[in-house]
Amino acid sequence: MDFGNAVPPNKILSPLKHLAEIGESDVGRMVKLRVWLQRCRVVQQGSESFKVAFVELREERDWTILGIVDETAPAAGVSINTVSKGVIRWVRNLPLESFMVVEGAIIKRASGEPVIENHCLITDYAIHIVRMYCEAPAANKLTLSLDNASSNALSGQMIEDTRSPTLQFIRYVGPSRSLATHFDNMVLHKRAPVTQAIADIRMMTRRIFCEYLDDRVFTQFEAPCLVPSVWGTDARSKVFSLRYFGETAFLATTAQLYKQLEIAGGRKKVYCIGPAFRADRANMDKYLTEFTSLDVETEIENDYTEVMLLLESLLLHIFQQLKKRCQHQINLIAGVYPSSELLLPDHGKEVRLTFPEARELLREHASPDLMLCDTTFINAAQAALLGAVVREKYATDFFTVHKFPSSDRPFFVMEDSDNPELSNSFTFYLRGQDVGSGGQHIHIPGVLERRIQNSSYPNMSTPGIGKYVDIFSSGGVSPHGGGTFGLDRLVAWYLGLPTVQLAACYPRTKMRLTP
Template identity: 35%
Template sequence: MSSEQPKAEQSLPERPKEGGDASAPPAEGEAAAAPSKNALKKAAKEKEKAEKAARRAAAEAQQKTAAAASDVSADRYGDLPMVGSVPYAGPSGETRIKLADLASAYPADGDAPPADTTVVFRAVVETARVQSAKLAFVSLRQGLDNIQGVVAASDEGGISRQMVKWCGGVSPESMVLVHGGVARPKEPVKSASVQHLEIHIGKLFVISKAEVPLPLQIEDAERPLPGEGKDAADEAQEAAAGRPIVGLNTRLNNRVLDLRGKHNHAIFTIKEGVCALFTEFLRARGFVGIQTPKMMGAATEGGSNVFEVTYFERKAYMAQSPQLHKQMLVASRFERVFEIGPIFRAENSNTARHLTEFTGLDLEMAFEEDYHEVVKLIEDLMLYMFKGLRERYKKETDLVRSLYHVDEFQLPEEGKVPRIPFKEGIHMLREDGADVGDYDDLSTPDEKRLGALVLKKYHTDFYVLDQFPLGVRPFYTMPSPADPHASNSYDFFMRGQEIMSGAQRVHDARFLVRRMRAMDPPLDPDQPGLKDYVDAFRYGCPPHAGGGLGLERIVMLWLGLPNIRLACLFPRDPQRLMP
């Protein structure tokens, strides 16, 4: 028998079954099927399309390169390198101007600027638009001022069409450096605050480019809050124009952009002005500025309205006011003190006039014979502040009030601030039909109602209520010798809303202890946080009084703002802790 094995039968490739997958890869040893005519045509079209796109891109790039090479303005515009990213070459020697100074140097009723007047300044682009191939307009803003910039193509001036197009496309809110000539426009530019001048732009460089689209348009934020300060005709006109409604939450969630609005710059310029006027007046009268702690070891003025924090391994509390420390300093022979600082109130009040953190303007002073010496000084302080705002911040005040159509703030005659006894205020309310008790604290509606009555009778939005009921005042308030149910305490009001609470303080330690124990519920004078305070008066202390003003409320009521959050840069309330 032969030892040879039979040869294996040679296998032939199978033909694809009818309906099989012609695109499947060939089996091992199987020859690849030839591509179909449709596939070949499709590939050829794709290749031709790609080649055309490449030729077009190359042509465009060549055109751009040629245009750039022939652009006579190539060094007059563009994006500057990020400041600090390249070595500093030293001062440019350019004198940069402010638009406000430019407007003052060439007033509308004065001579026109000389033909060769040129300026350099940094500004923000409000709007930029191309009018034609040879003309673009750029609205340039600096603070509360804005001016029209004109970019006009000119062979003589060295301004190219490329520059015109580029300038008209700068994104709004970008910061730019401008070189240009100053001229009078043929007609006043009504859209600008500097209407009698315009800038003929010769150079424009972007210092910091704004990303687009913006989450909030500045012009939308510069209108009143929805439903505030508008009549039906205003709202109908805005609706017809298709303008978006930007509510308070949207504004506060995008606060950095919102704060760029001109009216916001005016609000916070005025707010700083209130602090400056407050400080000026008091320093001129011998007051010393102080800084008291904002973290306390005990909730000394009521535990329910205080914020508790962790202080290492024990509890601490955010200060509800500098009250106790102000008095301790008076006992330390600092007889006239003031402070501007934060105050924290854990009140779950979601109203238009409450914040959980606000700025207090506090003062305390020793007096000689009667606490009304302090009342008079605070009246004079407030009038000084109001008159200072009228004189120094008229432009800002008028700008904000025009937004909400607010009436002028009415002031009393010199030395005639209405100082109304609390009982008389109750009588005025009852005569007007209000149901109020003799010694009840006033509700917000009652305060506003009384404010309207005072304005009608005394022709002023500013007044004082004196001799408040003792039962609604803190333990350190001096009772009234004329009425056991009243106290030597007072509140100050603007437009019918309280802006300050104050009183004569108890300065005798033994009497203070009796007052504390008579409270409902009683207070322990030996408890932590209060013992040091009580002991401060055991070593002799002059009679003294004072008060605390709410800065944001003053600004809100002076300007007629509909919500106190508009008077706070980054407001804190029960619902908001950011940004």
């Protein structure tokens, strides 16, 4: 039997097995595992030396299995030599989160074995270890333990070590951790099953988004990140500029121009996924300086509600499919970041409020101070209240508000033909947070120029704005509209996370540019 702090001197011939694949057919078979050492506990009998070491071994995500190193007896039905007391001591002193190569026999776990109670995902099987090598040792004292990395990053609670008369848990238990501590220790933060579960849902959201649009014959395209002008954002101070061969370029804040270029270029239905950048100094729980934008644009046959209903259906499809495909990850995340059950409307019972209707609901339930806030759009505090009111009245956490005031929407959004003070626009809300917006976009040059003249920014002298108008004067462009969703926000608010930073793979804010 071989144990040691090195690469195996002899090649392990047993087949490599992934924990997710272990089943009844593997019982009694020798397998090889490549895993991290998650926990170690050792059984003691009175004053005698240690007899059995139980190790929790973890692969990707939360796949874990119990490993047994026994110096007294082989596994039942398996011919395995016992190990020495020195081996037990060596296993006991291994730093947690070391990377291990393990060989052993898969055994069936009998029910009612209190001695080897554990929190492993695999509960029916264990591995009786005969060879174990530490290929890459971790630090003896981790700055961030896996237990803390797996806990609520904003709760400020300590994770206490649990001990019993017979089992000694050997794990580093640090003080309460902050979000910054998690991100400053990205390796352990990434290893935490809850972090990987959030990342899985993020990637699944992208996949479902693409599937839905591909099934409806949308064409995907790629928009550039380097752009020559800053007209696409509502504030010139919210852009990042850089030197570009003696000129000034900017990081794109939106793919709006390029979505419309695709429609002008002969496409009927398009979408893109890519990074967007905004030098936003606002609330870092809601805003990132770099985020992933999901953008859609399509021709309009009759009016803007075609686009609104399409995107509403897209979002509801994403939420419903996530529940079907990712229930295990959702449950895991809810155990760390608890939130109320997400209520979604039944088909045919979707909640769509015009802006005047939404304001009236707020007037009925808001305090005078809250209503003294901005009167041309719904701010964060008002959105949270509106979300609570809609949940109570309509039993849903998802709803749409449309017909916003024209003064609140970008210059390229079409005005309502019956009431120019309102616009053909909409915003989607989830759990009282906005997750995306859109509307009908102006396709007539004269109307666009008039909107630009009446806006505070941009104006016709703004760099790039003339070329933007030229898109619609160089050839007839069909009526069209679309919307934009922030992937980070979609994931964060769907899961009820306390901050959008937890939904980002590598969050960027005014306070963070690493790792």
